[in-house]
Amino acid sequence: MSETPDLAPVLAAGWSLSADQRAICKTYRFPDFVAAFGFMTRAALWAEKWNHHPDWRNSYGLVEVTLTSHDAGGLTARDLKLAQKMDALA
Numbered sequence: 001m002s003e004t005p006d007l008a009p010v011l012a013a014g015w016s017l018s019a020d021q022r023a024i025c026k027t028y029r030f031p032d033f034v035a036a037f038g039f040m041t042r043a044a045l046w047a048e049k050w051n052h053h054p055d056w057r058n059s060y061g062l063v064e065v066t067l068t069s070h071d072a073g074g075l076t077a078r079d080l081k082l083a084q085k086m087d088a089l090a
């Protein structure tokens with residue numbers, strides 16, 4: 001973790017640390033595809049604005065998100081910031 005972010009707030013919010021500790025993950029569940037994709041669309045606009053993009057998978061109302069800073073090879077404050085934004089948008 002190059003910028004040694006404080007993970008406590010996002011872990012308390014339901015994110016989990018990957019086994020290699022280089023990413024945080026969370027699964028969101030929405031009532032249907034439109035709600036899930038609406039969330040993804042709102043999150044995508046923030047991701048693009050901040051030039052920090054999620055790795056994610058969607059299946060109907062489910063959105064599995066992994067956040068890591070590929071350029072840093074691990075977690076940075078950018079992941080925490082996007083995680084908190086995604087929670088606010090969900």
Ligand SMILES: C[C@H](O)[C@H](O)[C@H]1CNC2=NC(N)=NC(=O)C2=N1
Nearest residue numbers: 051052053054068069070071072
């Ligand atoms: C060229 C551009 O700045 C990079 O590809 C950005 C874009 N979004 C990114 N998102 C994430 N999560 N990690 C990165 O390293 C990253 N790099």
